[in-house]
Amino acid sequence: MKRLWIAAALMAAMLAGSLANAWYAQTLCDGLNRDLELAQTSAQAGKWDRAEELTREVYNTWQDHHFYLHTVMRHSDTDSILRSFRSVLQYLKLEEMDQYAAANADLMAQIELLAEMEQASVVNVL
Amino acid sequence: MILYILIIAGIRLMGKRQVGELEPSELVLSLIIADLASVPMQDYGIPLLTGVIPILTLLSVTMILSVLTTKSVRFRAVLCGRPSIVIRDGLVDQKEMSRNRLTVDELLEELRCKGYTDPAMVKYAILETNGQLSVLPYANQKPPTARQLKVSVEEAGLPLVVVSDGRLLERNLTALGYDRRWLDKRLEERGCAGPEEVFLLLVDESGAIYLARKDMSI
Numbered sequence: 632m633k634r635l636w637i638a639a640a641l642m643a644a645m646l647a648g649s650l651a652n653a654w655y656a657q658t659l660c661d662g663l664n665r666d667l668e669l670a671q672t673s674a675q676a677g678k679w680d681r682a683e684e685l686t687r688e689v690y691n692t693w694q695d696h697h698f699y700l701h702t703v704m705r706h707s708d709t710d711s712i713l714r715s716f717r718s719v720l721q722y723l724k725l726e727e728m729d730q731y732a733a734a735n736a737d738l739m740a741q742i743e744l745l746a747e748m749e750q751a752s753v754v755n756v757l
Numbered sequence: 758m759i760l761y762i763l764i765i766a767g768i769r770l771m772g773k774r775q776v777g778e779l780e781p782s783e784l785v786l787s788l789i790i791a792d793l794a795s796v797p798m799q800d801y802g803i804p805l806l807t808g809v810i811p812i813l814t815l816l817s818v819t820m821i822l823s824v825l826t827t828k829s830v831r832f833r834a835v836l837c838g839r840p841s842i843v844i845r846d847g848l849v850d851q852k853e854m855s856r857n858r859l860t861v862d863e864l865l866e867e868l869r870c871k872g873y874t875d876p877a878m879v880k881y882a883i884l885e886t887n888g889q890l891s892v893l894p895y896a897n898q899k900p901p902t903a904r905q906l907k908v909s910v911e912e913a914g915l916p917l918v919v920v921s922d923g924r925l926l927e928r929n930l931t932a933l934g935y936d937r938r939w940l941d942k943r944l945e946e947r948g949c950a951g952p953e954e955v956f957l958l959l960v961d962e963s964g965a966i967y968l969a970r971k972d973m974s975i
Contacts, residue, residue, distance in 0.1 A: 638820035645810055645817075706802040 652703060653749045659696065660746035663689050664739050667719075671735050674728065683723040686735075690716045704745060712741050782836055786819050837886045844882035847895075857884055868892060914962025923971055925952040933960055944968075 670685035693700075693716065700709045715738040722731035748755065790812055797808035826833040841853045843864060854864065864882070867890040873879055881893040903910045917929040919940065930940060940952070947968055949955055956971040 634820050635824040638817040642817045702804050702806060
């Protein structure tokens with residue numbers, strides 16, 4: 632019976648860990664997307680400096696979570712997001728609204744998908 | 758977990774002959790763990806956790822299943838199957854053979870491996886859940902035992918390896934109750950200068966010795 636309880640406890644711990652990770656990933660990505668959206672609103676209002684400042688903050692937050700992201704997510708996904716961040720920052724410097732809006736939308740979609748991938752949903756399991 | 762259950766069901770449907778010596782759940786576990794471990798090992802772009810967590814989950818599931826199989830006979834039958842009697846009173850049960858995807862050639866091969874050339878010599882042949890065939894011959898086909906012949910025989914006990922490929926295993930020598938002096942004397946009697954000249958030396962509890970000299974030309 633001891634083996635049964637050890638296995639059950641291990642599985643419960645892994646389930647709790649997975650759910651906590653799903654919640655954390657969702658919270659992190661939602662926060663990043665919210666600020667990216669604010670940055671886009673600022674850019675649309677012509678406040679390019681504020682938009683760049685906000686995007687850079689989001690980028691720094693992303694970089695601060697480098698260890699977590701690399702140990703939990705697929706490296707190809709996180710690397711792709713990093714490349715998108717660099718493009719968005721470049722378009723912000725150029726103040727190219729069309730290019731920036733497209734790149735920012737792509738970045739936000741990628742971040743959204745990253746969080747979605749971690750969710751314990753039927754769609755993801757199947 | 759879904760894949761695990763699916764593969765177990767598949768292996769169970771394949772019949773016992775395909776399983777070999779492992780139980781279906783053990784075979785599935787080894788197959789999946791090998792695959793799960795190899796993916797993060799090959800691809801640095803995939804975090805190690807994606808291999809570690811499923812492996813731990815599978816090991817936990819297996820541990821839970823193994824406890825449940827010891828607690829419930831019905832559950833054990835579902836997971837591991839039941840032994841099938843393929844020969845009863847010398848008659849081959851074709852239905853059981855078909856159920857287990859066991860061909861006549863395979864049955865005869867297994868019987869020959871056990872020393873029986875004719876199914877008529879066999880009282881029962883049971884296909885175990887691990888894929889092995891247990892053969893129980895008719896009483897008149899079994900060799901008589903010393904007890905049946907009322908003959909007194911000496912109990913030799915378990916022979917232990919004392920020298921293996923020139924190396925002395927002192928722990929086994931001590932376990933048998935002998936010392937190095939006793940061994941040197943026995944080796945001298947057999948014309949060996951030391952353990953380095955011996956390939957294999959077995960000694961049983963009664964002190965009987967089997968010695969194979971080392972071929973020094975190899």
